[in-house]
Amino acid sequence: MVDKITVGYTHLSGCTGCTVALADNYGGLLTLLDKYVDLKYMPTLADARHIQKVDVSFVEGSVCINDKLAVEEIKETREKSTVVVALGGCACYGNITRFSRGGQQNQPAQEAFLPIGDLIKVDVYIPGCAPTPQMIRNVAVMAYLLLKGTKEQKDLATAFLKPLMALPVQGTACGASTACFCDLMTNVIDQGLCMGCGSCAAVCPVRAISMEYGKPNGERDLCIKCGACYAQCPRGFFNTDVIGEYEAINEAIMAALQ
Amino acid sequence: MGAELGKYKSCVSARSTDKELLKHAQDGGIVSSLFAFALDEGIIDGAIVAANKEFYAKYPSKCIQDNSNLDVIEPWRPIPAIVTTKAELIAAAGTKYNLSPNIALLKEATRSFGLDKIGIVGTPCQMQAVRKASLYPFGFRDVNVPLAVGIFCMENFPYQSILQLVEDHAAMKLESVKKMEIGKGKFWVYGKRGQVVQLPLKVTHKYEQPGCHVCLDYVANMADISTGSVGSPDGWSTIFVRSKIGDSVWAKAMAAGCFETQPIEKVKPGLELVTKLANEKITKNKATLDARATFGVGKALRNPYL
Incomplete structure (x- = not known):
């Protein structure tokens, strides 16, 4: 118990898809909870639901600024957590909640939603809708190594998390940084970096990207701004020192979950 | 090494x-x-x-x-x-x-x-x-x-570049091509009727995919x-x-x-x-x-x- 990291899960305006993705680690999730993580609070999966002091907070969903409780919760999450992880497209970039104009039942006046990074400082982004169980697992294991590991493990975790920590610094707005297909245009294609691998088309959850003559074509009206395409793009970020060691790192993660 | x-x-x-x-x-x-x-x-x-x-x-x-x-x-x-x-x-x-x-x-x-x-x-x-x-x-x-x-892979080509190389430079129809090959410093186009056209690689460079030029592998x-x-x-x-x-x-x-x-x-x-x-x-x-x-x-x- 002493060696575990404390983790919380704040659930704002999100669809619970990220929660489901986390739970879809099945046995891996139980091992995580057994060995590495003391889950202090989490709606849906734990009894305790109120925000407490923790090492790492995962936040699912964007913040409805018309909802006093949501605004309080995101601020409290920041105050009580060492590391805040924006989990999924809504927390990172607003995702589909960006398109809300209000008027929905049963809270028609809740119409304005912001990515959490517009209200608090965020340390790590995990874009995607939903991020995969394996991605959440990898970040959870790395967060543990960062806080409790040996010097070597800390270095590895730092290198692994570095690009995910660079994403919040780039911001939350469309085109300006990492929020939607526009980012593939502005940061990869327009920069002469695209080599037509097809990663973006594969990971788009709404099939807004097709590969035409080997290059991505984005239907921007379909794009929900989850950030998966740009995050997945090997020419978005590619940390050769980490990815080059894929074999050893994958083995270490699998061994940790045995 | x-x-x-x-x-x-x-x-x-x-x-x-x-x-x-x-x-x-x-x-x-x-x-x-x-x-x-x-x-x-x-x-x-x-x-x-x-x-x-x-x-x-x-x-x-x-x-x-x-x-x-x-x-x-x-x-x-x-x-x-x-x-x-x-x-x-x-x-x-x-x-x-x-x-x-x-x-x-x-x-x-x-x-x-x-x-x-x-x-x-x-x-x-x-x-x-x-x-x-x-x-x-x-x-x-x-x-x-x-x-x-x-x-x-030294570099790759967009489809339209291959079209240009084969139909313009090599003067062959793509549908009549049996095989293409890069080797011995040349781009080779083999026709289905046995004809062979070779292009110096120099000709092909400007048709390369630009994204390939930052690849270190x-x-x-x-x-x-x-x-x-x-x-x-x-x-x-x-x-x-x-x-x-x-x-x-x-x-x-x-x-x-x-x-x-x-x-x-x-x-x-x-x-x-x-x-x-x-x-x-x-x-x-x-x-x-x-x-x-x-x-x-x-x-x-x-x-x-x-």
Whole structure:
């Protein structure tokens, strides 16, 4: 118990898809909870639901600024957590909640939603809708190594998390940084970096990207701004020192979950 | 030895022992034979490959289904496809020399095609995408790739570049082309009626995909097994066995008699040429990255590796 990291899960305006993705680690999730993580609070999966002091907070969903409780919760999450992880497209970039104009039942006046990074400082982004169980697992294991590991493990975790920590610094707005297909245009294609691998088309959850003559074509009206395409793009970020060691790192993660 | 050839456990010159596969192969039939063996052994359930117009006509349900203009597939335009049989492998064999976004099928392979174990062949950058997908699977849910075969790659071409090179420079219709090849410092176009046209590589440079010019990997360092014609005699391929998985698959395939091999030290031109070309690519593209850093006036172009 002493060696575990404390983790919380704040659930704002999100669809619970990220929660489901986390739970879809099945046995891996139980091992995580057994060995590495003391889950202090989490709606849906734990009894305790109120925000407490923790090492790492995962936040699912964007913040409805018309909802006093949501605004309080995101601020409290920041105050009580060492590391805040924006989990999924809504927390990172607003995702589909960006398109809300209000008027929905049963809270028609809740119409304005912001990515959490517009209200608090965020340390790590995990874009995607939903991020995969394996991605959440990898970040959870790395967060543990960062806080409790040996010097070597800390270095590895730092290198692994570095690009995910660079994403919040780039911001939350469309085109300006990492929020939607526009980012593939502005940061990869327009920069002469695209080599037509097809990663973006594969990971788009709404099939807004097709590969035409080997290059991505984005239907921007379909794009929900989850950030998966740009995050997945090997020419978005590619940390050769980490990815080059894929074999050893994958083995270490699998061994940790045995 | 520097880092230009990546990490590898063994390196040989090899050729498939399957005469039928060899008839359709680009060089030594390595990719087709490896996948045929891995399919037989249950190492993979299917493989993502670059197919074409003729393949699509025969196996439309095995091809990518997006807006890639499948109604009119031009000759020599690659279509990413899933193969599960040897007949399909043969139908898709051969190098296409233009962009085939194979990774676009990587998630679909587990969904529409129900593959638990996916084989994939691709260029070095596509191998990078596969490994990024395993460590940072933002959107690749439950994607398991037990065999990734990489091919040596100096650069790739957009489809329209191949059109330009073959129909303009080589003055041949694409539909009459039997095979294309880059080797011995030339771009070769072989016609179905036996005619051969060669273009100096110098002519091809301006048609290269610009995105290739920041790539620092020639021999698919991140593949399980990488292969290419460079370094080996005609009809043979050079093989780097890189990962534990690659080592195990290669050993099994050798034990099953899928390949005949020669020590790489014994063949001409051998590793010396591979090393030379790898260094050429890396040096040239590092210079491109440097030039990008001072591209504007006090403004840089983005560097994906930083």
